[in-house]
Amino acid sequence: MGKEGNEWVVTRTGRAPSNIAVIKYWGKRDEKLILPINSSISVTLDPAHLSATTTVSASPAFESDRLWLNGKEVSMEGVRYKNCLREMRARATDMVDERTGVTIRKQDWANVHVHIASENNFPTAAGLASSAAGFACLVFTLAQLFGVKETYEGELSAIARLGSGSACRSLYGGFVKWNMGQDVDGKDSIATQLAEHTHWDDLVIIIAVVSSQQKETSSTAGMQESVRTSPLLHFRAQEVVPQRIKQMEEAVKTCDFEEFAKLTCADSNQFHATCLDTSPPIFYLNDTSRRLIGLVERWNRFAGKPQVAYTFDAGPNAVMFARDQEVAVLLLQRLLFQFPPLPDLELSSYVVGDQSVLKSAQLDSQQDLQTIPVPAEMAGAVMPLRTPGELGYIICTRPGQGAYVLDADNVGLLDPISGLPLQLHQ
Numbered sequence: 001m002g003k004e005g006n007e008w009v010v011t012r013t014g015r016a017p018s019n020i021a022v023i024k025y026w027g028k029r030d031e032k033l034i035l036p037i038n039s040s041i042s043v044t045l046d047p048a049h050l051s052a053t054t055t056v057s058a059s060p061a062f063e064s065d066r067l068w069l070n071g072k073e074v075s076m077e078g079v080r081y082k083n084c085l086r087e088m089r090a091r092a093t094d095m096v097d098e099r100t101g102v103t104i105r106k107q108d109w110a111n112v113h114v115h116i117a118s119e120n121n122f123p124t125a126a127g128l129a130s131s132a133a134g135f136a137c138l139v140f141t142l143a144q145l146f147g148v149k150e151t152y153e154g155e156l157s158a159i160a161r162l163g164s165g166s167a168c169r170s171l172y173g174g175f176v177k178w179n180m181g182q183d184v185d186g187k188d189s190i191a192t193q194l195a196e197h198t199h200w201d202d203l204v205i206i207i208a209v210v211s212s213q214q215k216e217t218s219s220t221a222g223m224q225e226s227v228r229t230s231p232l233l234h235f236r237a238q239e240v241v242p243q244r245i246k247q248m249e250e251a252v253k254t255c256d257f258e259e260f261a262k263l264t265c266a267d268s269n270q271f272h273a274t275c276l277d278t279s280p281p282i283f284y285l286n287d288t289s290r291r292l293i294g295l296v297e298r299w300n301r302f303a304g305k306p307q308v309a310y311t312f313d314a315g316p317n318a319v320m321f322a323r324d325q326e327v328a329v330l331l332l333q334r335l336l337f338q339f340p341p342l343p344d345l346e347l348s349s350y351v352v353g354d355q356s357v358l359k360s361a362q363l364d365s366q367q368d369l370q371t372i373p374v375p376a377e378m379a380g381a382v383m384p385l386r387t388p389g390e391l392g393y394i395i396c397t398r399p400g401q402g403a404y405v406l407d408a409d410n411v412g413l414l415d416p417i418s419g420l421p422l423q424l425h426q
Protein backbone atom coordinates (compact mmCIF):
# COMPACT_ATOMS: atom_id res chain seq x y z
CA MET A 1 0.00 0.00 0.00
CA GLY A 2 1.25 3.46 -0.92
CA LYS A 3 0.87 5.18 2.44
CA GLU A 4 2.42 3.90 5.65
CA GLY A 5 0.32 2.54 8.50
CA ASN A 6 -3.42 2.78 8.97
CA GLU A 7 -3.79 6.44 8.15
CA TRP A 8 -5.62 6.42 4.86
CA VAL A 9 -9.30 6.26 4.01
CA VAL A 10 -10.51 6.03 0.42
CA THR A 11 -14.08 6.97 -0.35
CA ARG A 12 -16.53 6.81 -3.24
CA THR A 13 -20.18 7.92 -3.53
CA GLY A 14 -22.80 6.82 -6.02
CA ARG A 15 -26.51 7.14 -6.66
CA ALA A 16 -28.88 4.55 -8.11
CA PRO A 17 -32.56 4.93 -8.93
CA SER A 18 -35.54 2.82 -8.04
CA ASN A 19 -37.40 1.07 -10.83
CA ILE A 20 -40.97 -0.06 -11.45
CA ALA A 21 -41.68 -3.30 -13.28
CA VAL A 22 -44.22 -3.17 -16.10
CA ILE A 23 -43.82 -6.91 -16.73
CA LYS A 24 -43.40 -8.32 -13.25
CA TYR A 25 -40.83 -10.59 -11.69
CA TRP A 26 -42.59 -12.86 -9.21
CA GLY A 27 -41.06 -16.22 -8.32
CA LYS A 28 -37.58 -17.73 -8.18
CA ARG A 29 -36.23 -20.95 -9.60
CA ASP A 30 -33.15 -20.63 -7.35
CA GLU A 31 -33.47 -18.92 -3.96
CA LYS A 32 -29.75 -18.57 -3.25
CA LEU A 33 -28.70 -17.15 -6.61
CA ILE A 34 -32.00 -15.24 -6.98
CA LEU A 35 -32.81 -16.63 -10.42
CA PRO A 36 -36.35 -15.82 -11.62
CA ILE A 37 -38.94 -18.06 -13.24
CA ASN A 38 -39.60 -15.43 -15.92
CA SER A 39 -37.98 -12.43 -17.53
CA SER A 40 -39.23 -8.95 -16.56
CA ILE A 41 -39.19 -5.39 -17.90
CA SER A 42 -39.02 -2.17 -15.89
CA VAL A 43 -38.92 1.57 -16.20
CA THR A 44 -36.19 3.32 -14.23
CA LEU A 45 -37.50 6.21 -12.12
CA ASP A 46 -35.84 9.61 -12.07
CA PRO A 47 -33.12 9.44 -9.38
CA ALA A 48 -33.91 13.05 -8.43
CA HIS A 49 -37.10 11.75 -6.84
CA LEU A 50 -36.58 8.05 -6.06
CA SER A 51 -33.03 6.89 -5.45
CA ALA A 52 -30.49 5.61 -2.98
CA THR A 53 -27.24 7.48 -2.37
CA THR A 54 -24.41 5.40 -0.98
CA THR A 55 -20.93 6.27 0.26
CA VAL A 56 -18.39 3.50 0.71
CA SER A 57 -15.04 3.92 2.43
CA ALA A 58 -12.17 1.52 2.93
CA SER A 59 -9.33 1.80 5.41
CA PRO A 60 -6.91 -0.59 7.11
CA ALA A 61 -7.96 1.15 10.35
CA PHE A 62 -11.56 -0.15 10.12
CA GLU A 63 -12.11 -3.14 12.38
CA SER A 64 -15.11 -4.63 10.58
CA ASP A 65 -17.49 -4.10 7.68
CA ARG A 66 -20.26 -1.75 8.84
CA LEU A 67 -23.43 -0.35 7.28
CA TRP A 68 -25.57 2.65 8.18
CA LEU A 69 -28.96 2.82 6.48
CA ASN A 70 -30.83 6.13 6.68
CA GLY A 71 -28.57 7.19 9.56
CA LYS A 72 -28.98 4.05 11.69
CA GLU A 73 -26.42 1.26 11.90
CA VAL A 74 -27.81 -2.05 10.62
CA SER A 75 -26.24 -5.48 10.58
CA MET A 76 -24.23 -6.61 7.57
CA GLU A 77 -24.61 -10.24 8.62
CA GLY A 78 -27.48 -10.82 6.18
CA VAL A 79 -26.57 -13.26 3.42
CA ARG A 80 -27.56 -10.78 0.68
CA TYR A 81 -25.14 -8.09 1.86
CA LYS A 82 -22.44 -10.70 2.39
CA ASN A 83 -22.87 -12.17 -1.09
CA CYS A 84 -22.67 -8.78 -2.80
CA LEU A 85 -19.59 -7.76 -0.81
CA ARG A 86 -17.84 -11.09 -1.36
CA GLU A 87 -18.41 -10.99 -5.12
CA MET A 88 -17.23 -7.39 -5.36
CA ARG A 89 -14.11 -7.98 -3.23
CA ALA A 90 -13.21 -10.96 -5.40
CA ARG A 91 -13.14 -8.64 -8.44
CA ALA A 92 -11.13 -5.80 -6.82
CA THR A 93 -8.18 -4.55 -8.87
CA ASP A 94 -5.00 -2.53 -8.30
CA MET A 95 -6.03 1.06 -7.87
CA VAL A 96 -4.58 4.50 -7.21
CA ASP A 97 -6.77 6.91 -5.31
CA GLU A 98 -6.16 10.31 -6.86
CA ARG A 99 -7.50 12.30 -3.90
CA THR A 100 -5.27 10.70 -1.26
CA GLY A 101 -2.46 9.39 -3.47
CA VAL A 102 -2.90 5.93 -1.94
CA THR A 103 -2.09 2.88 -4.07
CA ILE A 104 -3.94 -0.30 -3.12
CA ARG A 105 -2.95 -3.57 -4.71
CA LYS A 106 -5.43 -6.24 -5.68
CA GLN A 107 -4.27 -8.64 -2.97
CA ASP A 108 -4.53 -5.95 -0.23
CA TRP A 109 -8.28 -5.51 -0.58
CA ALA A 110 -9.01 -8.83 1.15
CA ASN A 111 -7.63 -7.39 4.42
CA VAL A 112 -9.32 -4.02 4.29
CA HIS A 113 -12.78 -3.52 5.77
CA VAL A 114 -15.41 -1.18 4.39
CA HIS A 115 -17.82 1.30 5.92
CA ILE A 116 -21.03 1.92 3.99
CA ALA A 117 -23.63 4.65 4.53
CA SER A 118 -26.76 4.81 2.42
CA GLU A 119 -29.81 7.03 2.34
CA ASN A 120 -33.02 6.75 0.34
CA ASN A 121 -34.83 9.92 -0.72
CA PHE A 122 -38.16 8.02 -0.47
CA PRO A 123 -39.70 5.61 2.08
CA THR A 124 -37.77 2.39 2.75
CA ALA A 125 -39.58 -0.98 2.60
CA ALA A 126 -42.91 0.52 1.55
CA GLY A 127 -43.36 -1.12 -1.83
CA LEU A 128 -41.42 1.56 -3.71
CA ALA A 129 -38.48 -0.77 -4.44
CA SER A 130 -35.99 0.68 -1.96
CA SER A 131 -34.16 -2.66 -1.98
CA ALA A 132 -33.72 -2.35 -5.75
CA ALA A 133 -32.21 1.13 -5.50
CA GLY A 134 -30.22 0.19 -2.39
CA PHE A 135 -28.51 -2.95 -3.67
CA ALA A 136 -27.89 -1.50 -7.14
CA CYS A 137 -26.27 1.50 -5.49
CA LEU A 138 -24.20 -0.66 -3.15
CA VAL A 139 -22.78 -2.77 -5.98
CA PHE A 140 -22.26 0.20 -8.28
CA THR A 141 -20.42 2.24 -5.63
CA LEU A 142 -18.30 -0.70 -4.46
CA ALA A 143 -17.28 -1.14 -8.11
CA GLN A 144 -15.93 2.44 -8.05
CA LEU A 145 -14.10 1.85 -4.77
CA PHE A 146 -12.57 -1.50 -5.72
CA GLY A 147 -11.87 -0.50 -9.33
CA VAL A 148 -14.01 -3.35 -10.67
CA LYS A 149 -14.30 -3.59 -14.45
CA GLU A 150 -16.96 -5.86 -15.92
CA THR A 151 -15.44 -8.88 -17.67
CA TYR A 152 -18.76 -9.40 -19.50
CA GLU A 153 -21.62 -6.99 -20.04
CA GLY A 154 -24.12 -7.17 -17.21
CA GLU A 155 -21.70 -8.68 -14.66
CA LEU A 156 -22.48 -5.96 -12.09
CA SER A 157 -26.21 -6.47 -12.62
CA ALA A 158 -25.75 -10.19 -11.84
CA ILE A 159 -24.11 -9.21 -8.54
CA ALA A 160 -26.80 -6.65 -7.70
CA ARG A 161 -29.31 -9.46 -8.35
CA LEU A 162 -27.78 -11.36 -5.40
CA GLY A 163 -28.90 -8.46 -3.17
CA SER A 164 -32.45 -8.31 -4.52
CA GLY A 165 -33.72 -9.60 -7.85
CA SER A 166 -35.23 -6.30 -8.98
CA ALA A 167 -31.97 -4.50 -8.11
CA CYS A 168 -30.30 -5.83 -11.25
CA ARG A 169 -32.58 -3.56 -13.32
CA SER A 170 -31.70 -0.39 -11.37
CA LEU A 171 -28.16 -0.04 -12.71
CA TYR A 172 -29.49 1.08 -16.08
CA GLY A 173 -31.65 4.01 -17.05
CA GLY A 174 -34.80 4.16 -19.14
CA PHE A 175 -36.36 0.85 -20.13
CA VAL A 176 -34.68 -2.28 -18.88
CA LYS A 177 -35.13 -6.00 -19.37
CA TRP A 178 -33.99 -8.63 -16.88
CA ASN A 179 -33.37 -11.71 -18.95
CA MET A 180 -34.24 -14.76 -16.80
CA GLY A 181 -31.28 -16.71 -18.29
CA GLN A 182 -30.70 -20.46 -18.44
CA ASP A 183 -27.31 -21.04 -16.78
CA VAL A 184 -27.28 -22.77 -13.40
CA ASP A 185 -24.67 -20.32 -12.09
CA GLY A 186 -26.84 -17.31 -13.04
CA LYS A 187 -24.20 -15.72 -15.24
CA ASP A 188 -26.73 -15.00 -17.97
CA SER A 189 -29.48 -13.81 -15.60
CA ILE A 190 -28.62 -10.17 -16.18
CA ALA A 191 -30.25 -6.87 -17.00
CA THR A 192 -29.85 -5.08 -20.31
CA GLN A 193 -31.04 -1.67 -21.37
CA LEU A 194 -33.80 -1.67 -23.99
CA ALA A 195 -33.79 2.10 -24.46
CA GLU A 196 -32.50 5.26 -22.76
CA HIS A 197 -34.99 7.38 -20.82
CA THR A 198 -34.64 10.07 -23.51
CA HIS A 199 -35.98 7.61 -26.11
CA TRP A 200 -39.53 8.11 -24.79
CA ASP A 201 -39.34 11.44 -23.06
CA ASP A 202 -42.97 12.54 -23.01
CA LEU A 203 -44.00 9.84 -20.52
CA VAL A 204 -44.87 11.20 -17.07
CA ILE A 205 -45.03 8.98 -13.99
CA ILE A 206 -47.32 9.78 -11.08
CA ILE A 207 -47.15 7.67 -7.92
CA ALA A 208 -50.05 7.68 -5.49
CA VAL A 209 -48.52 6.74 -2.16
CA VAL A 210 -51.33 4.99 -0.35
CA SER A 211 -49.19 3.82 2.51
CA SER A 212 -45.61 4.33 3.61
CA GLN A 213 -46.00 1.57 6.17
CA GLN A 214 -43.91 -1.58 5.99
CA LYS A 215 -45.96 -4.34 4.35
CA GLU A 216 -47.10 -7.58 6.05
CA THR A 217 -45.67 -10.01 3.50
CA SER A 218 -42.28 -9.19 1.98
CA SER A 219 -41.78 -9.75 -1.75
CA THR A 220 -39.26 -12.48 -0.97
CA ALA A 221 -41.66 -14.44 1.25
CA GLY A 222 -44.71 -13.72 -0.90
CA MET A 223 -43.17 -15.04 -4.10
CA GLN A 224 -41.91 -18.17 -2.31
CA GLU A 225 -45.47 -18.95 -1.24
CA SER A 226 -46.78 -18.25 -4.73
CA VAL A 227 -44.21 -20.57 -6.35
CA ARG A 228 -45.20 -23.27 -3.87
CA THR A 229 -48.97 -22.97 -4.10
CA SER A 230 -50.23 -20.97 -7.10
CA PRO A 231 -50.99 -22.90 -10.30
CA LEU A 232 -51.76 -19.57 -11.98
CA LEU A 233 -48.18 -18.36 -11.35
CA HIS A 234 -46.71 -21.27 -13.30
CA PHE A 235 -49.15 -20.81 -16.16
CA ARG A 236 -48.25 -17.10 -16.18
CA ALA A 237 -44.48 -17.70 -16.22
CA GLN A 238 -44.60 -20.31 -18.96
CA GLU A 239 -47.48 -19.25 -21.19
CA VAL A 240 -48.16 -15.55 -20.66
CA VAL A 241 -44.97 -13.66 -19.83
CA PRO A 242 -42.76 -14.80 -22.76
CA GLN A 243 -45.28 -13.36 -25.22
CA ARG A 244 -45.78 -10.19 -23.18
CA ILE A 245 -42.02 -9.59 -22.99
CA LYS A 246 -41.83 -9.55 -26.79
CA GLN A 247 -44.88 -7.31 -27.08
CA MET A 248 -43.55 -4.91 -24.44
CA GLU A 249 -40.14 -4.71 -26.11
CA GLU A 250 -41.89 -3.74 -29.33
CA ALA A 251 -44.14 -1.20 -27.57
CA VAL A 252 -41.08 0.45 -26.00
CA LYS A 253 -39.18 0.42 -29.28
CA THR A 254 -42.02 2.14 -31.13
CA CYS A 255 -43.22 4.30 -28.18
CA ASP A 256 -46.67 2.75 -28.63
CA PHE A 257 -48.52 4.02 -25.56
CA GLU A 258 -51.74 2.09 -26.18
CA GLU A 259 -49.94 -1.23 -26.28
CA PHE A 260 -47.67 -0.23 -23.38
CA ALA A 261 -50.68 0.70 -21.26
CA LYS A 262 -52.67 -2.44 -22.04
CA LEU A 263 -49.74 -4.71 -21.24
CA THR A 264 -48.76 -2.80 -18.10
CA CYS A 265 -52.26 -2.88 -16.56
CA ALA A 266 -52.87 -6.50 -17.59
CA ASP A 267 -49.56 -7.64 -16.12
CA SER A 268 -50.09 -5.83 -12.82
CA ASN A 269 -53.56 -7.32 -12.54
CA GLN A 270 -52.30 -10.81 -13.32
CA PHE A 271 -49.51 -10.49 -10.77
CA HIS A 272 -52.06 -9.56 -8.10
CA ALA A 273 -54.28 -12.42 -9.27
CA THR A 274 -51.38 -14.82 -8.60
CA CYS A 275 -51.12 -13.33 -5.11
CA LEU A 276 -54.81 -14.08 -4.55
CA ASP A 277 -54.25 -17.56 -6.04
CA THR A 278 -51.56 -18.19 -3.41
CA SER A 279 -52.49 -20.23 -0.35
CA PRO A 280 -53.03 -18.56 2.04
CA PRO A 281 -53.88 -15.64 -0.26
CA ILE A 282 -51.76 -12.49 -0.20
CA PHE A 283 -53.46 -9.10 -0.48
CA TYR A 284 -51.22 -6.23 -1.50
CA LEU A 285 -53.97 -4.02 -2.95
CA ASN A 286 -56.44 -2.31 -0.63
CA ASP A 287 -59.69 -0.35 -1.13
CA THR A 288 -57.80 2.80 -2.09
CA SER A 289 -55.76 0.88 -4.67
CA ARG A 290 -58.99 -0.44 -6.15
CA ARG A 291 -60.50 3.06 -6.27
CA LEU A 292 -57.38 4.23 -8.15
CA ILE A 293 -57.76 1.38 -10.64
CA GLY A 294 -61.42 2.38 -11.06
CA LEU A 295 -60.48 6.02 -11.70
CA VAL A 296 -58.06 5.07 -14.50
CA GLU A 297 -60.24 2.35 -16.05
CA ARG A 298 -63.34 4.60 -16.12
CA TRP A 299 -61.39 7.42 -17.75
CA ASN A 300 -59.64 5.19 -20.31
CA ARG A 301 -62.96 3.64 -21.32
CA PHE A 302 -64.62 7.05 -21.64
CA ALA A 303 -61.71 8.37 -23.75
CA GLY A 304 -61.91 5.37 -26.08
CA LYS A 305 -58.21 4.61 -25.75
CA PRO A 306 -55.74 4.40 -22.87
CA GLN A 307 -54.65 7.77 -21.47
CA VAL A 308 -53.01 6.36 -18.37
CA ALA A 309 -51.55 2.99 -17.32
CA TYR A 310 -51.33 1.78 -13.73
CA THR A 311 -49.18 -0.80 -12.03
CA PHE A 312 -48.83 -1.96 -8.42
CA ASP A 313 -45.86 -3.81 -6.90
CA ALA A 314 -46.05 -5.73 -3.64
CA GLY A 315 -47.98 -2.96 -1.87
CA PRO A 316 -51.01 -0.69 -2.27
CA ASN A 317 -49.21 2.25 -3.96
CA ALA A 318 -50.22 2.99 -7.55
CA VAL A 319 -47.59 3.88 -10.15
CA MET A 320 -49.32 5.52 -13.09
CA PHE A 321 -47.95 6.42 -16.51
CA ALA A 322 -49.48 9.33 -18.39
CA ARG A 323 -48.86 9.43 -22.13
CA ASP A 324 -47.61 13.05 -21.97
CA GLN A 325 -47.58 16.20 -19.85
CA GLU A 326 -51.06 17.25 -20.97
CA VAL A 327 -52.53 13.93 -19.83
CA ALA A 328 -50.43 14.09 -16.66
CA VAL A 329 -52.15 17.40 -15.80
CA LEU A 330 -55.56 15.79 -16.32
CA LEU A 331 -54.51 12.81 -14.20
CA LEU A 332 -53.27 15.02 -11.37
CA GLN A 333 -56.52 16.99 -11.47
CA ARG A 334 -58.51 13.77 -11.24
CA LEU A 335 -56.37 12.48 -8.37
CA LEU A 336 -56.74 15.76 -6.46
CA PHE A 337 -60.49 15.81 -7.18
CA GLN A 338 -61.08 12.32 -5.86
CA PHE A 339 -58.28 12.16 -3.27
CA PRO A 340 -57.87 15.68 -1.83
CA PRO A 341 -55.24 16.30 0.86
CA LEU A 342 -56.13 16.91 4.50
CA PRO A 343 -57.27 20.54 4.91
CA ASP A 344 -54.18 21.79 6.78
CA LEU A 345 -51.58 20.37 4.38
CA GLU A 346 -49.68 22.58 1.92
CA LEU A 347 -50.32 21.44 -1.65
CA SER A 348 -46.56 21.42 -2.31
CA SER A 349 -46.14 18.89 0.53
CA TYR A 350 -48.92 16.72 -0.89
CA VAL A 351 -47.67 16.71 -4.47
CA VAL A 352 -43.91 16.24 -4.37
CA GLY A 353 -41.15 15.50 -6.88
CA ASP A 354 -41.34 17.16 -10.28
CA GLN A 355 -43.39 20.32 -9.64
CA SER A 356 -43.94 21.03 -13.35
CA VAL A 357 -47.17 19.03 -13.52
CA LEU A 358 -48.68 21.02 -10.63
CA LYS A 359 -47.53 24.24 -12.34
CA SER A 360 -48.98 23.23 -15.71
CA ALA A 361 -52.25 22.48 -13.91
CA GLN A 362 -52.08 26.03 -12.43
CA LEU A 363 -52.59 24.65 -8.95
CA ASP A 364 -50.69 26.68 -6.33
CA SER A 365 -52.63 26.11 -3.14
CA GLN A 366 -55.45 24.03 -1.69
CA GLN A 367 -57.90 26.84 -2.57
CA ASP A 368 -57.22 26.21 -6.26
CA LEU A 369 -58.52 22.65 -5.88
CA GLN A 370 -62.08 24.10 -5.81
CA THR A 371 -61.57 25.14 -9.44
CA ILE A 372 -60.97 21.58 -10.69
CA PRO A 373 -63.93 20.68 -12.91
CA VAL A 374 -65.87 17.45 -12.41
CA PRO A 375 -64.07 14.98 -14.71
CA ALA A 376 -66.13 14.40 -17.87
CA GLU A 377 -66.44 10.66 -17.31
CA MET A 378 -68.01 11.29 -13.90
CA ALA A 379 -70.63 13.79 -15.02
CA GLY A 380 -74.02 12.23 -14.42
CA ALA A 381 -72.46 9.13 -12.86
CA VAL A 382 -72.54 8.15 -9.20
CA MET A 383 -69.83 10.27 -7.59
CA PRO A 384 -67.08 8.22 -6.02
CA LEU A 385 -66.19 8.78 -2.37
CA ARG A 386 -63.98 11.83 -1.75
CA THR A 387 -62.10 11.29 1.48
CA PRO A 388 -59.45 13.90 2.30
CA GLY A 389 -56.27 12.24 3.50
CA GLU A 390 -57.02 8.85 1.95
CA LEU A 391 -53.75 9.15 0.02
CA GLY A 392 -50.54 9.86 1.92
CA TYR A 393 -49.04 11.92 -0.88
CA ILE A 394 -48.36 12.01 -4.61
CA ILE A 395 -44.95 11.86 -6.33
CA CYS A 396 -44.61 13.26 -9.86
CA THR A 397 -41.62 11.91 -11.73
CA ARG A 398 -40.42 10.61 -15.10
CA PRO A 399 -38.32 7.82 -16.53
CA GLY A 400 -34.72 8.54 -15.55
CA GLN A 401 -31.08 7.64 -15.91
CA GLY A 402 -29.28 4.71 -14.31
CA ALA A 403 -26.62 4.63 -11.58
CA TYR A 404 -23.97 7.35 -11.55
CA VAL A 405 -20.95 8.57 -9.59
CA LEU A 406 -21.19 11.58 -7.27
CA ASP A 407 -18.39 13.75 -5.98
CA ALA A 408 -17.70 12.16 -2.56
CA ASP A 409 -16.14 15.39 -1.27
CA ASN A 410 -19.37 17.32 -1.72
CA VAL A 411 -22.17 14.88 -1.08
CA GLY A 412 -20.51 11.95 0.70
CA LEU A 413 -22.30 10.45 3.70
CA LEU A 414 -19.09 9.35 5.46
CA ASP A 415 -16.40 11.59 6.91
CA PRO A 416 -13.42 11.30 4.54
CA ILE A 417 -11.00 11.30 7.50
CA SER A 418 -12.71 9.07 10.08
CA GLY A 419 -14.92 7.03 7.72
CA LEU A 420 -17.84 7.45 10.14
CA PRO A 421 -21.28 8.77 9.18
CA LEU A 422 -21.20 12.54 8.90
CA GLN A 423 -24.34 13.26 10.91
CA LEU A 424 -22.82 11.50 13.94
CA HIS A 425 -20.25 14.31 14.04
CA GLN A 426 -22.71 17.19 13.99
Ligand SMILES: Nc1ncnc2c1ncn2[C@@H]1O[C@H](COP(=O)(O)OP(=O)(O)OP(=O)(O)O)[C@@H](O)[C@H]1O
Nearest residue numbers: 052118124125126127128129130131132134219314
Ligand atom coordinates in the same frame (compact mmCIF):
# COMPACT_ATOMS: atom_id res chain seq x y z
N1 LIG B 1 -30.28 2.35 0.44
C1 LIG B 1 -30.17 1.08 0.79
N2 LIG B 1 -28.97 0.49 0.93
C2 LIG B 1 -28.85 -0.79 1.28
N3 LIG B 1 -29.90 -1.60 1.51
C3 LIG B 1 -31.13 -1.07 1.40
C4 LIG B 1 -31.34 0.29 1.04
N4 LIG B 1 -32.66 0.53 1.00
C5 LIG B 1 -33.27 -0.61 1.33
N5 LIG B 1 -32.37 -1.58 1.57
C6 LIG B 1 -32.65 -2.98 1.96
O1 LIG B 1 -33.89 -3.36 1.44
C7 LIG B 1 -34.80 -3.69 2.50
C8 LIG B 1 -36.21 -3.28 2.10
O2 LIG B 1 -36.64 -4.18 1.09
P1 LIG B 1 -38.17 -4.58 0.90
O3 LIG B 1 -38.24 -5.51 -0.27
O4 LIG B 1 -38.74 -4.99 2.21
O5 LIG B 1 -38.86 -3.18 0.57
P2 LIG B 1 -38.93 -2.38 -0.77
O6 LIG B 1 -37.78 -2.74 -1.64
O7 LIG B 1 -39.06 -0.93 -0.42
O8 LIG B 1 -40.29 -2.89 -1.38
P3 LIG B 1 -40.55 -3.76 -2.73
O9 LIG B 1 -39.31 -4.55 -3.04
O10 LIG B 1 -41.71 -4.63 -2.43
O11 LIG B 1 -40.87 -2.75 -3.77
C9 LIG B 1 -34.25 -2.94 3.70
O12 LIG B 1 -34.64 -3.54 4.90
C10 LIG B 1 -32.75 -3.06 3.48
O13 LIG B 1 -32.28 -4.32 3.87
Ligand SMILES: C[C@@](O)(CCOP(=O)(O)OP(=O)(O)O)CC(=O)O
Nearest residue numbers: 021024025164165166219220313314
Ligand atom coordinates in the same frame (compact mmCIF):
# COMPACT_ATOMS: atom_id res chain seq x y z
C1 LIG C 1 -43.48 -7.10 -7.19
C2 LIG C 1 -42.03 -6.89 -7.59
O1 LIG C 1 -41.65 -5.61 -7.18
C3 LIG C 1 -41.18 -7.94 -6.92
C4 LIG C 1 -39.81 -7.53 -6.56
O2 LIG C 1 -39.23 -8.44 -5.73
P1 LIG C 1 -37.82 -8.20 -5.03
O3 LIG C 1 -36.79 -7.92 -6.06
O4 LIG C 1 -37.97 -7.20 -3.93
O5 LIG C 1 -37.59 -9.65 -4.42
P2 LIG C 1 -36.23 -10.38 -4.01
O6 LIG C 1 -35.56 -10.82 -5.26
O7 LIG C 1 -36.65 -11.53 -3.15
O8 LIG C 1 -35.41 -9.37 -3.24
C5 LIG C 1 -41.98 -7.04 -9.11
C6 LIG C 1 -40.75 -6.55 -9.82
O9 LIG C 1 -40.07 -5.63 -9.35
O10 LIG C 1 -40.48 -7.10 -10.91
